[in-house]
Amino acid sequence: MFKINPLLIVALIVTGSIAIWGIVDTENLAQWAAETIEVQFSSRAWFIMLTVSGLLIVSLFLAISKYGEIKLGADDDQPEFSTVSWLSMLFAAGMGVGLLYWGTAEPLTHYLAVSEVEDSRRAADAALFITNFHWGMHAWAIYALTGLVIAYFGFRLDCPNLVSAPLIRVYGKSTVTMVAGWLFDLMAIVAIAIGVGGSIAMGVFQIKGGIDVLMDVDSSGTSMSIAIFLVLCVAYTPPLLMDLSRGMAILSNTAMAIACGLMVFVLIAGPTQFIMGGIIGAIGEYVSQVVVHGFRTYTFMDERTANWFHEWTLTYMVWWLAWAPFVGVFIARISKGRTIREFLFGVIVVPTVFSIFWFGVFGSIGFYAALRTNLPILELVQKDASRVMFFVLEQFPASRLTISAVVAAAFLFLITSVVSAAFVLGMFSSSGSLNPSRAVKLGWGVILGALGLVMILSDSIAAIKSIIALGALPFVFVVTILVICLLRALAVDEAAAIDRSKP
Amino acid sequence: MSDVTDTMLNLWVFAFVALVIWLILKPAAGLKKTNTSSDNPQKHQ
Numbered sequence: 001m002f003k004i005n006p007l008l009i010v011a012l013i014v015t016g017s018i019a020i021w022g023i024v025d026t027e028n029l030a031q032w033a034a035e036t037i038e039v040q041f042s043s044r045a046w047f048i049m050l051t052v053s054g055l056l057i058v059s060l061f062l063a064i065s066k067y068g069e070i071k072l073g074a075d076d077d078q079p080e081f082s083t084v085s086w087l088s089m090l091f092a093a094g095m096g097v098g099l100l101y102w103g104t105a106e107p108l109t110h111y112l113a114v115s116e117v118e119d120s121r122r123a124a125d126a127a128l129f130i131t132n133f134h135w136g137m138h139a140w141a142i143y144a145l146t147g148l149v150i151a152y153f154g155f156r157l158d159c160p161n162l163v164s165a166p167l168i169r170v171y172g173k174s175t176v177t178m179v180a181g182w183l184f185d186l187m188a189i190v191a192i193a194i195g196v197g198g199s200i201a202m203g204v205f206q207i208k209g210g211i212d213v214l215m216d217v218d219s220s221g222t223s224m225s226i227a228i229f230l231v232l233c234v235a236y237t238p239p240l241l242m243d244l245s246r247g248m249a250i251l252s253n254t255a256m257a258i259a260c261g262l263m264v265f266v267l268i269a270g271p272t273q274f275i276m277g278g279i280i281g282a283i284g285e286y287v288s289q290v291v292v293h294g295f296r297t298y299t300f301m302d303e304r305t306a307n308w309f310h311e312w313t314l315t316y317m318v319w320w321l322a323w324a325p326f327v328g329v330f331i332a333r334i335s336k337g338r339t340i341r342e343f344l345f346g347v348i349v350v351p352t353v354f355s356i357f358w359f360g361v362f363g364s365i366g367f368y369a370a371l372r373t374n375l376p377i378l379e380l381v382q383k384d385a386s387r388v389m390f391f392v393l394e395q396f397p398a399s400r401l402t403i404s405a406v407v408a409a410a411f412l413f414l415i416t417s418v419v420s421a422a423f424v425l426g427m428f429s430s431s432g433s434l435n436p437s438r439a440v441k442l443g444w445g446v447i448l449g450a451l452g453l454v455m456i457l458s459d460s461i462a463a464i465k466s467i468i469a470l471g472a473l474p475f476v477f478v479v480t481i482l483v484i485c486l487l488r489a490l491a492v493d494e495a496a497a498i499d500r501s502k503p
Numbered sequence: 504m505s506d507v508t509d510t511m512l513n514l515w516v517f518a519f520v521a522l523v524i525w526l527i528l529k530p531a532a533g534l535k536k537t538n539t540s541s542d543n544p545q546k547h548q
Contacts, residue, residue: 043512172532477519484526492534 007182008429008440011189015447018194022454022467029454030463037469041310045297051476052317053294056141058483059344062148067490068341072148073155077337083346085253086334091351092252093330093420094143094323095135096413097203099259099358100406104377104392105385106131107363108370112378113308124367128278129285131363133293134316135355136286137348142320142479144347146328148340149482155336157489160432163188163325163478166485184481187474188325189428193444194471195322196421197451198464203414204228204456209386210407214400225456232414233449239419240445241438248416255412258405262393263361269396270365274372278364282356315465322472324479329424365392385461418448 022029041048062068071077079086110127111120118126149166159165164181171177204225211228212218239248267275298309335343369375369392380391393402422444426436429444455464 039508040512043509044516047516169533170531171526171529174532480519480523481526484523488527488531489534492531 005429005431007185007189011186011193011425011429012443012447014186014190015193015451018467018471019197019447019450019454023450023457026454026457026463030458030460030466033466033470034463037466037473038310040470040473041314042306045310045314046299048314048317048476049295049297051480052138052142052320053291055145055479055483056138056294056348058487059141059144059148059348062490063341063344063348067493068339068344070152070340070490070493071156072151072332072338072340072343073336077155079335079337081334086338087346087350088253088256089249089334090327090331090347091354092256092413092416094140094327094351095355096255096417097199097206097410099135099355100389100410100413101202101206101386102131103358103362103389104366105381105388106134107359108366108378108381108388109385110312111367111370112381120371124371125281125285128282128359128363128367129289129293130312131359132282132286132352132356133290134313135359136352137290138294138317139320140348140351142317142324143327143331144344145483145486146324146479147331147335147347148343149486150328151332151335151343152340152486152489154332156493161329161332161427161434162432163428163482165432166482166489170485170488184478185428187478189425191322191324191472191475192326192421192425192428193447193451195319195468196326196417196448198319198322198455198468199417200229200232200414200448200452201225201455201458201464202461203410203417204232204452205386205461206389206410207407207414209384210390210403210410213387213390213394213403214407222456222459225459226453229449229453229456232411232418235411236415236418236445237442239415240422240441248419251412252416255409255416258409258412259358262402262405262409263358265402266365266392266396267361270361271368271372274368275361275364278367279357279360282360282363286356311462311465315469318469318472318476319465321475321479322468324475325428326421326424329427330420362389362392369395418445421448 018029081089107124107127110130111123114126114130115123150161150163153159153166153169154161157169159169162181162185164184167181167184168177207228208225211224298305301309331347335347338346366377366388369377375391375395377388377391381388389406390403393399393406396402422441423436425444425448426440427433430436430440455467458464458467
């Protein structure tokens with residue numbers, strides 16, 4: 001008999017209502033989200049930065065401590081995937097389309113802001129560092145600890161794959177833990193749905209930028225975006241109805257391969273010495289400043305700097321939190337049999353090194369265009385960030401091929417994100433079942449599409465960021481409690497390990 | 504934003520920090536010493 005899950009109903013009502021509000025009055029939703037998030041950011045910035053830095057410190061502590069030897073699974077479980085394949089999959093899941101969108105645009109955007117107060121050459125270093133900070137260890141520590149909690153409780157303690165499971169397992173079944181756990185699951189669902197909806201819109205804007213360049217048109221308004229969105233909906237529906245987990249891995253690895261190919265192409269075909277210099281400089285900046293920057297709140301700066309901090313650093317951190325339950329579940333699923341140390345170094349350090357190379361290549365090529373040639377790339381950044389990557393590629397040979405490759409990679413990243421997110425949402429809203437029904441997955445596919453459409457209609461990256469930040473903010477509290485549950489459980493696990501080793 | 508709103512929002516955060524400290528100190532009712540080797544018959548119950 002078909003069993004109705006109250007969590008599924010409430011989650012569908014909450015996310016569906018946001019989608020309907022957004023479709024009926026996009027401007028009103030965007031404005032309300034922007035005002036509300038500004039109030040939250042203005043008064044709680046310190047707490048958000050403290051939380052993300054705390055998560056990184058806890059991750060590093062677990063990785064180097066004796067707890068690092070504990071396995072995610074039974075003591076004799078072996079990893080399911082090779083290390084290279086594992087790293088490739090987790091990176092594609094965590095960053096995806098954002099890398100393509102922001103590769104050149106983000107360092108240049110920060111450069112414009114910083115160069116108003118600093119010397120332009122110093123501003124380029126600072127801009128590259130800030131970008132790497134946003135995409136680096138702090139971001140991955142959020143994913144890593146969320147994934148670690150889900151993997152540890154799921155594989156080692158055999159709990160259901162739910163955000164609420166650690167709380168109920170550690171503190172026992174009581175009215176308080178059941179109600180709090182139910183709210184945790186609901187908050188995770190809302191954060192995922194809105195976060196992935198935002199990524200759909202960003203990806204659609206990126207694809208639109210590419211098609212405009214390829215067809216040599218300048219399609220203003222949202223009609224082209226909506227057309228691309230409809231094609232995307234048609235493309236992601238069949239995988240929702242079939243079990244295509246292996247196919248999804250292939251699509252995701254193909255998108256990653258295209259992205260890596262582009263990076264190598266730009267490095268070799270572009271000003272290699274300039275780019276390598278940028279990468280090495282960025283590594284030094286990152287290592288020397290990352291800890292201090294993690295605690296920076298810009299409290300004593302002027303209002304403009306504070307606004308920039310809210311719009312970028314805080315929004316990014318909350319954006320990673322929005323994706324954390326979704327990416328965490330995915331990373332957990334592919335990490336069974338690894339030790340906590342292996343898991344944390346793999347999830348935090350390796351993707352951060354890749355990000356530094358990625359932004360080193362695409363950021364440096366952007367600075368080369370801005371500082372060494374007279375190309376109007378800085379004007380383009382201000383006008384339309386989604387076209388910056390294509391503008392860069394147009395300066396290289398075989399630009400039609402490389403631009404088509406970016407469009408294809410963005411499309412593949414989007415399909416894999418939506419299908420995986422619909423699966424995770426289906427799982428969360430079906431009591432942690434690893435096989436959510438097709439109807440539930442399709443329902444979530446529709447909701448994700450509707451939320452994506454809302455963000456597309458807003459036609460503004462700033463509005464998208466505000467809506468995502470608002471949807472994900474409650475998850476700051478949830479992640480903190482999950483980490484407490486993990487530490488409590490690990491303490492007992494370690495005690496058990498010592499007991500077993502006694503003769 | 505008024506100072507009152509600011510204070511109220513931060514009081515919520517301080518209340519949360521207090522909750523976290525309480526959760527760290529509270530006995531973990533659901534946890535027993537864990538034996539997780541794959542031959543443990545209790546693991547799959």
